[in-house]
Amino acid sequence: MAEESASALEHRRNGQAPLVGLSRHGPAREGRSPRPDHRRERRHAPGVARPAREGRVVTTPDLPDDFPPGLALDFGQVSRAGVYNDLLGGKSATAADRETAQAITAASPDAPAVARENFRFAGRAASWAVRRFGIRQVFDIGVGIVDDVPLDSVESCVRAVAPDATVLAFDNDPVVLVHARALRRGYGGVLRGDVRDLDTIFQNPGLAHPDLVGRIDLSQPAVVVLAAVLHFVEDPAAVMAGLRERLAPGSVAIVSHATTSHTGEDRVGAMTAAYERGASSIVFRPEEEIAALADGWEIVRPPGLVPVQGWSVDGTYHGEPYETVRVVGMAAVLPGASATVEVARGVG
Template sequence: MTGQELTPGRALDFTQASPARTYNALLKGRTAYASDREAADKVIAMAPDAGQVARENFQFAGRAAAWAVAEFGIGQVADIGVGVLDADIGLPSVEECVLRVALDARVVAFDNDPVVLAHARSGRSYGRVLHGDVTDLDTVFGNLELGEALDRSAPTVVVLAAVLHFVADPAAVMAELGRRLAPGSVVVLSHATTTDTETRRVDGMTKAYDKATSRIRFRSEEEILGLVDGWDMVAPPGLCDVAEWGLPEPHDGQVGEHVRVVGLVAVRPGRNDRGRER
């Protein structure tokens, strides 16, 4: 899951770790290469529970997206920075979770990692995965392959799970989303945080991505909350560890001891397609 820039059709390069494939390695998937596994090993050396936190984050994305679709009656989802989900990981994708609560919902995934796209086009990944870069939303909402899959005039659930901590200016991304999305749209967001994470572990995990296609940037809870300034955050549960985010009751997943990833759900204010004021 990454904000790196990529030109479609660029040759695959396995010598440099990518966030998407490193995440796959943390999940113990098979679509990762030596460079990715080396980066994942460095992360785990600093935070032994990083693999479990990665799983909790993946489950948060599906759980929160499905809740938002059901709660607000939204019929379309854009999962940006979807990464790779191998069958042997044993986790439901965002698409699977959403379709369990709304069988007719449309889910479109985007990524800019060539291995993610090759995996999807080989039929080994779920649903529809298109090239798209979170730092250039024209590649997402203006993607020629998108067609009529997403109605830009209607509310959309946008999933940004473990994506914005690979972006240098996430506030610009959120501002652009706010301009593009219809009122009543929902963002599902998770981010690695410095809050209550030891500085030495943050430094070590940051260094693990030094040679990757995108650097990781841990941010404080205050900075993460600032990303949804002007949006209506769903509270409770507000911003919390991804393992705890759940409605109607708090989820009881395993909270990371050595590294924290926090998540939130926020709604773009205005009138949605069912005429409700938010």
């Protein structure tokens, strides 16, 4: 028989059962295993970032599987998604994001209103394309952090007209992904993808997930949403050409882009500087250059390329005009499908 410890002997002398283990539930009796300490078993749900104070770098093993182990989430860095979230009226922006958003708004007081109109445009145009052409797969690229935005997302707009549609969100920002995967349950999936490398989207291993089998078919038309994305890309023409090569005929690209046309140079310069101070880069382009991105596509007319607050095929949607910043949008169809639509190349 094993020799008893001094504490066990003392308990036996006092007529008490010897201690065989300790837990937060108190002493365990002889012959019984100690009750488990559930505090040790509590772990963050997969894909949810641990809470962090603003300005701190947090390394968490609970990031999505397609990110390198030990990747650091720096909540002190400005995130384009966080800035956009703040402009949209969301609550997920950090102090650094809010500071950049305030600088943008100081340069362009219309920036928050135009951001909201851009968000509405994306949902309105995507749902129109799904309804008009019977498309049932939508890729929302550069989705951002919009879970707490008081507006209808692309997913909710699409599902309102096509409940059987699958909407996949893509982003290359790990902070965006941990937000979206934890909170945005309506999406068919949220995958890591970078518009500058389209193979990360169209050859993404996540497309083979069992939940998506039979729901994503790249041989069939798709709607691709690029809302306020291409003005952050150095070569947007290459992106549009790459989409043209990868998508099936009849696919639709929903594009919006900040423009220099009819916008004062001082405003454009101030907004560009605000983004650059936030460690980001934005390129405002003239409308003619934005329309040229649809080379090889057919721009839907009406309405053509117009300010996002005025985009609607039937002419029933009219937003307020804005002077201090302009974002224009278009829907472009990849030719070759049997469906017919009145289209034109050029500025609408």
